Amino acid sequence: MQVTEKTWGKLIEVDVLIMGTGAAGMGAALRAAGLGADVLMAGKGRLESSGCLGGGNDHYMCVLNTDAPFDTRQDFIEFYLKSTLGYTPGMLGEWFDALEPCLRILEEVGTEFRKNPDGSYYRSVGFGQPGAWWLHIANGQSIKRALAKKIRKAGVSVLDHFQITRLYRDGDRFSGCVGFNVLTGEVSAIRCRTGVMALGFQAVRATNNSTHNPYNVWFSPYNTGSYFVLPFDIGAAVMNVDIYNRATLLPKGWGAPGMNGINNMGGHELNALGERFMGKYDPMMENGKRRNQVAGTVQEQVEGNGPPFYMDMRHFKPEDADYLQNVLMPADKATYGDYRQARGIDFKKAPLEVEVSELSLAGFLHTDDRLETPVRGLYAACNFNTFSGSMSGGYASGRYAAETAHEAPMGQLDEADILAEKARILGPMQVGAQGAMSYDEFEEPIRQVMDYYAKFRRNMPGMELALDKLALIETYENRVRAENLHDLMRTHEAFELLQMCRLHLLACLQRRETGRGMYHLADYPALDPKLGKALVMRKVDNEVRYGWGVLPD
Ligand SMILES: Cc1cc2nc3c(=O)[nH]c(=O)nc-3n(C[C@H](O)[C@H](O)[C@H](O)COP(=O)(O)OP(=O)(O)OC[C@H]3O[C@@H](n4cnc5c(N)ncnc54)[C@H](O)[C@@H]3O)c2cc1C
Known part of the structure; x- marks a missing residue:
């Protein structure tokens, strides 16, 4: 990486630019650096804590290719191909092939996956999937810091606190970006040979939950659509921004769900009349598709059967209730203990009040099977959902970005464009x-x-x-x-x-x-x-x- 001081700020030159320092950016950085590329990660937060993984995650989805039911590459691909999201077998193959290497990386940095007495992974079925694809994580809050350590050690350059505001192309190729340091206000331009777009597939703050606090929400509230708006502006195509909106159930007034653990361990959703109603909306009840649980709860609300809504875990074995309350729920967000204490929550004694969350906007970038967008040299890392999808999508796109960077020319940025963008950035001041x-x-x-x-x-x-x-x-x-x-x-x-x-x-x-x-x-x-x-x-x-x-x- 080379940095030149200019009158307007810094001009940075790097082979592979990874935009976004969340799970997807991290997957991309580790892969590209592993292939020997000169890599810079740039993100608005700090690598150690930014994005959705920064708070913590309690489940990692991984099809392990064993002889367990529905545990093969084909099962995985068939499941996701059934959606209308436009995945191809090639794209899904990229996701699948990255699952295992990413799992190894997570283990190497000390992620504690729950194991069965025989040493195999403890896994559960979730979200209407056919197989037990969800591994449970005990120390989810520290994963991001542990991965960050590995990335910094791998020699990846990191530009923290850098908000990207515009992308550029040079002919049909991606050439770089401009942004500013949110702590110092310094404007920088970064030119590169290839880029990985990893700015997070879920745009938050578009609607409210019951708290009307746009920062007390499910996903990272600092993503408001860069993954879509910035590439769209330079001719990349977005897809599924109509149907891939996202919502979940939240513990009432608390912006982190924990619903995967609650549902896959057998929680029952009840409406205000005390009825367990999810059978009307999904054959797998609460553990079916997330969309059905949200749509079902909204429908009950429209009919006046709630609020309140509850998740009832009183029938759990004491050790299961304890595990859910004290291991899985806090693994998603450190403040769960405070929330629990403030509300006097005890899963064994009373149902947990829940609400339908804010509605976030999401989607994909259109790519070919190698995750390259129509803007050549720009790869999409956040087209697969979940922690596993993000890290794997990054891992796969990091490979192609690194390989292509060998032959690709260094992107050119026009100084007049940089100056115009600097003026736009600082305009509100x-x-x-x-x-x-x-x-x-x-x-x-x-x-x-x-x-x-x-x-x-x-x-x-x-x-x-x-x-x-x-x-x-x-x-x-x-x-x-x-x-x-x-x-x-x-x-x-x-x-x-x-x-x-x-x-x-x-x-x-x-x-x-x-x-x-x-x-x-x-x-x-x-x-x-x-x-x-x-x-x-x-x-x-x-x-x-x-x-x-x-x-x-
Ligand atoms: C509390 C919580 C718990 C979760 N638990 C689970 C779980 O147990 N299992 C699971 O599979 N999934 C879980 N998820 C979802 C999972 O964490 C995410 O799908 C995944 O981490 C997303 O990673 P990402 O890199 O694609 O996006 P993000 O994590 O959103 O990262 C995007 C990054 O880009 C940066 N950025 C955005 N815009 C700009 C810009 N303009 N300029 C510079 N930087 C920018 C952001 O600051 C951020 O660092 C959970 C999510 C949350 C919030």
């Missing part, structure tokens, strides 16, 4: 106090619009209106004033959130059916078998184009 608004005065109306017109129950005219309202909010962009660098970071996150919501609504307006996403459309209440395809969106000549299952020209 120059807005005068008169008539100004803060980033949250700008952002809160976005959630209001999405909550009101585009949450779990919606219709086409409502979504059209939501787009108009977003356009109105956007006209206030030049009045947002950042008084300090923290405000500046939040301001750019908020601007991006607006673009992410727009992408989501534009995509949803194309899909005239109900049943593949988390939401119900009143004007198209049934599934349309003809729409069993991923919707791909791309910007060409400043116009958004759509393709069903194909990349639009």
